Amino acid sequence: MARIHSLGFPRIGRKRELKFQLESYWTGDSSRTELLATAHTLREQNWQHQSGCDLIPVGDFSLYDHVLDTSALLGNLPERVDTNNDDLDNYFRIARGRAQNGDCQCVHAGEMTKWFDTNYHYIVPEVTADTAFSLNPDSLLAQVREAQQVNGPSHSVKPVVLGPVTYLWLSKAKDGSDRLALLERLLPVYTELLAALAAEGVEWVQIDEPILVTELDSAWRLAFEQAYHHLKVAPVKLLLTTYFGELQDNLQLACQLPVAGLHLDAISAPDEVAKLVDWLPIHKVLSLGVISGRNIWKTDLTRTLDWLEPIAAKLGERLWLAPSCSLLHVPVDLSLEATLDAEVREWLSFAAQKLQELQVLKSALNHGRDSVTEELRDNQRAIISRQQSTRVYNPAVKAAVDGITAELGQRQSEYTERAAKQRAVLQLPDYPTTTIGSFPQTTEIRQARLAYKQGTLSESDYQSHMKAEIQRAVEEQEALGLDVLVHGEAERNDMVEYFGEQLEGYVFSRFGWVQSYGSRCVKPPILFGDIHRPNAMTVEWSKFAQSLTDKPMKGMLTGPVTILNWSFVRDDQPRKATCLQLALAIRDEVLDLEQAGIQVIQIDEAALREGLPLRRSQWQSYLDWAVHSFKVCANGVQDETQIHTHMCYSEFNDIMPAIADMDADVITIETSRSDMELLDAFDEFEYPNEIGPGVYDIHSPNIPSQEQIVSLMKKAEQRIPRERLWVNPDCGLKTRQWEEVIPALKNMVEAAYSLRDQVVSEQAGYAQSANDSVLDVVLL
Ligand SMILES: Nc1nc2c(c(=O)[nH]1)N[C@@H](CNc1ccc(C(=O)N[C@@H](CCC(=O)N[C@@H](CCC(=O)N[C@@H](CCC(=O)O)C(=O)O)C(=O)O)C(=O)O)cc1)CN2
Numbered sequence: 001m002a003r004i005h006s007l008g009f010p011r012i013g014r015k016r017e018l019k020f021q022l023e024s025y026w027t028g029d030s031s032r033t034e035l036l037a038t039a040h041t042l043r044e045q046n047w048q049h050q051s052g053c054d055l056i057p058v059g060d061f062s063l064y065d066h067v068l069d070t071s072a073l074l075g076n077l078p079e080r081v082d083t084n085n086d087d088l089d090n091y092f093r094i095a096r097g098r099a100q101n102g103d104c105q106c107v108h109a110g111e112m113t114k115w116f117d118t119n120y121h122y123i124v125p126e127v128t129a130d131t132a133f134s135l136n137p138d139s140l141l142a143q144v145r146e147a148q149q150v151n152g153p154s155h156s157v158k159p160v161v162l163g164p165v166t167y168l169w170l171s172k173a174k175d176g177s178d179r180l181a182l183l184e185r186l187l188p189v190y191t192e193l194l195a196a197l198a199a200e201g202v203e204w205v206q207i208d209e210p211i212l213v214t215e216l217d218s219a220w221r222l223a224f225e226q227a228y229h230h231l232k233v234a235p236v237k238l239l240l241t242t243y244f245g246e247l248q249d250n251l252q253l254a255c256q257l258p259v260a261g262l263h264l265d266a267i268s269a270p271d272e273v274a275k276l277v278d279w280l281p282i283h284k285v286l287s288l289g290v291i292s293g294r295n296i297w298k299t300d301l302t303r304t305l306d307w308l309e310p311i312a313a314k315l316g317e318r319l320w321l322a323p324s325c326s327l328l329h330v331p332v333d334l335s336l337e338a339t340l341d342a343e344v345r346e347w348l349s350f351a352a353q354k355l356q357e358l359q360v361l362k363s364a365l366n367h368g369r370d371s372v373t374e375e376l377r378d379n380q381r382a383i384i385s386r387q388q389s390t391r392v393y394n395p396a397v398k399a400a401v402d403g404i405t406a407e408l409g410q411r412q413s414e415y416t417e418r419a420a421k422q423r424a425v426l427q428l429p430d431y432p433t434t435t436i437g438s439f440p441q442t443t444e445i446r447q448a449r450l451a452y453k454q455g456t457l458s459e460s461d462y463q464s465h466m467k468a469e470i471q472r473a474v475e476e477q478e479a480l481g482l483d484v485l486v487h488g489e490a491e492r493n494d495m496v497e498y499f500g501e502q503l504e505g506y507v508f509s510r511f512g513w514v515q516s517y518g519s520r521c522v523k524p525p526i527l528f529g530d531i532h533r534p535n536a537m538t539v540e541w542s543k544f545a546q547s548l549t550d551k552p553m554k555g556m557l558t559g560p561v562t563i564l565n566w567s568f569v570r571d572d573q574p575r576k577a578t579c580l581q582l583a584l585a586i587r588d589e590v591l592d593l594e595q596a597g598i599q600v601i602q603i604d605e606a607a608l609r610e611g612l613p614l615r616r617s618q619w620q621s622y623l624d625w626a627v628h629s630f631k632v633c634a635n636g637v638q639d640e641t642q643i644h645t646h647m648c649y650s651e652f653n654d655i656m657p658a659i660a661d662m663d664a665d666v667i668t669i670e671t672s673r674s675d676m677e678l679l680d681a682f683d684e685f686e687y688p689n690e691i692g693p694g695v696y697d698i699h700s701p702n703i704p705s706q707e708q709i710v711s712l713m714k715k716a717e718q719r720i721p722r723e724r725l726w727v728n729p730d731c732g733l734k735t736r737q738w739e740e741v742i743p744a745l746k747n748m749v750e751a752a753y754s755l756r757d758q759v760v761s762e763q764a765g766y767a768q769s770a771n772d773s774v775l776d777v778v779l780l
Pocket residue numbers: 119441443445446447449450492493494495496497516517519520521522523566734735
């Protein structure tokens with residue numbers, strides 16, 4: 001009899017209840033009791049959704065981030081938070097750099113980075129050679145008891161913990177020490193934890209080790225042996241859990257570790273299933289992730305059963321089924337989507353529906369397909385409807401993609417030639433200043449958009465409201481003295497969803513939110529068919545903004561790779577094919593902007609680096625099509641048009657040739673927190689084009705001083721000639737308040753003035769000494 005379980009469920013709630021509660025707690029508008037009550041209710045609802053499972057996860061819920069929870073569990077929050085003994089305040093201090101109610105006991109927040117190849121971000125654990133761990137299990141144990149109480153004895157409660165090896169791998173050694181050296185100190189804490197869980201009556205613990213799907217050197221592989229031999233004495237059964245990829249050369253290692261079961265992401269690694277069925281020792285459970293936790297398509301249940309039935313016959317009790325990974329990465333509940341395109345909705349499945357699919361599979365395997373005839377028939381109908389829908393295929397789009405040539409991605413002239421022409425047109429000073437695109441998305445803006453979408457605000461009122469916001473942004477920028485202006489993106493809900501809403505081939509949900517970090521969510525649009533741009537998307541807004549100023553106004557677009565990586569995309573054609581379709585659509589927009597007189601166009605590729613495959617061996621083929629897509633979209637313009645691109649994660653060391661190959665005239669990147677060290681990659685590679693290294697950390701409410709900015713630019717100049725430097729923040733300002741943005745940008749612009757003054761006086765100095773030497777000669 002196959003059993004089913006879930007690896008984790010979204011925490012934000014069907015209507016983002018956690019987000020709103022957290023934000024009101026942080027501003028002091030609601031109490032801690034209310035926050036904890038909401039958290040309790042959400043956990044209860046989540047267990048309700050998962051009640052068809054034989055094992056129910058606990059510990060997958062989090063108030064902010066599960067990696068930060070693990071740091072708290074292991075007694076490894078950075079020492080800088082120890083200003084008082086309040087655990088929750090300390091937790092939020094590391095998450096956000098401050099505690100409740102704008103409390104000014106600010107400490108710098110933990111670094112945030114993306115979770116594998118997803119758009120979820122975790123707080124990086126900090127360690128040093130001196131780190132000591134100590135178990136802090138109260139919160140997890142309380143949740144275990146809560147789960148047992150809520151779910152009753154008929155369900156096993158299965159705690160989910162991040163495994164010790166992956167925990168260290170995700171950590172950053174602040175002193176540059178070897179973080180693996182801490183494993184020996186860490187393992188006894190895990191043993192203690194497992195014993196404490198066993199004492200609560202826990203039988204199975206899910207121990208997540210997703211780094212097993214990445215390339216590991218021998219030290220890390222050895223760490224797995226060491227860790228799991230140490231933990232094997234624990235009085236619980238461990239389900240070693242991997243996801244997001246194939247095990248490849250770690251497959252044998254994973255099979256041999258002394259644990260009671262292994263979970264494989266069978267969606268990412270279908271070819272490894274047969275090997276595991278044959279090789280996994282017979283006392284071990286094999287859990288197969290057969291429902292994708294990374295997309296929103298219905299599973300083809302009949303096809304899945306076709307290949308599962310022989311496996312079930314072979315493994316019997318040893319077979320468990322689950323989603324491929326935690327459902328954290330998909331929206332909560334499709335049943336809320338009353339307004340979603342009805343045909344496409346039939347093809348979809350969100351977290352709650354995915355668990356129902358799992359139950360159908362279980363019934364079919366345990367009691368025969370006859371026990372779920374109707375469910376299988378409905379599912380099959382939906383699968384066929386999607387395969388045969390005429391809305392998915394557009395022959396004209398296919399022909400356009402087939403017609404793409406290499407020349408389509410080439411600028412007319414080399415960078416140096418273009419740069420001269422652009423200088424003549426744009427007349428920018430040294431150290432030109434600009435921002436990355438968005439200005440604060442205020443409550444008023446969002447409320448207006450909500451009212452417009454709900455039909456209580458007319459289209460023309462909405463447009464005037466947004467135009468007023470754009471006008472405000474332009475006026476502020478002119479008053480500040482910025483050189484290249486932006487319109488501020490007030491009219492955009494999100495840099496990806498906004499474009500999805502305007503392209504054919506997409507549908508979008510109303511409540512399909514997915515957590516990106518902490519209380520921040522995204523609503524990835526759903527790309528179901530061939531992509532076509534029926535109308536210009538941004539031109540009217542950009543033209544309006546340009547009409548308000550004599551300064552150059554940057555057109556602002558999201559690039560094809562980022563749109564691809566931050567959408568839910570089709571699984572019936574390679575990602576590359578979808579990306580090229582997006583590239584052609586954005587290319588049309590670029591050319592229309594140029595036609596409308598926009599001289600500078602920024603095409604954001606924030607997710608280009610983040611989309612790198614987890615295994616390095618697959619990087620090059622991804623980069624080839626990703627960079628090609630960018631070039632197709634960007635490089636059709638005249639020499640005089642200046643193309644900018646922007647990327648937030650700026651560790652480019654290992655992909656410099658690809659970045660250079662994109663051939664953007666200017667790239668703006670996130671560097672301020674690294675003290676400009678990230679520019680070393682550009683320096684070493686002798687990157688030829690212009691760079692705007694971020695001088696203002698927009699993730700923090702802190703306002704950088706003019707001196708700090710000058711000092712950062714001086715560091716930049718040690719790496720990049722100043723003729724090719726721009727001055728700008730790290731990223732967009734949408735999550736900040738105007739009160740923070742104005743003083744920060746004021747300091748930034750003044751820093752640029754002071755840098756220009758220094759150039760002038762240096763040049764005067766040279767001129768003076770040159771004159772002096774002429775004089776010397778004359779006197780001689
Ligand atoms: N897709 C994407 N991924 C990204 C980023 C990004 O910008 N976009 N940035 C990086 C960091 N991640 C981020 C992710 C989300 C947000 C963010 O600010 N999200 C907003 C939602 C943005 C949005 O879609 N807003 C909508 C809906 C706004 C809303 O919540 N409206 C309320 C009503 C208004 C209110 O009372 O505030 C409602 O519908 O109930 C709009 O503006 O129209 C949030 O969580 O608050 C920021 C950074 C990496 N990944």
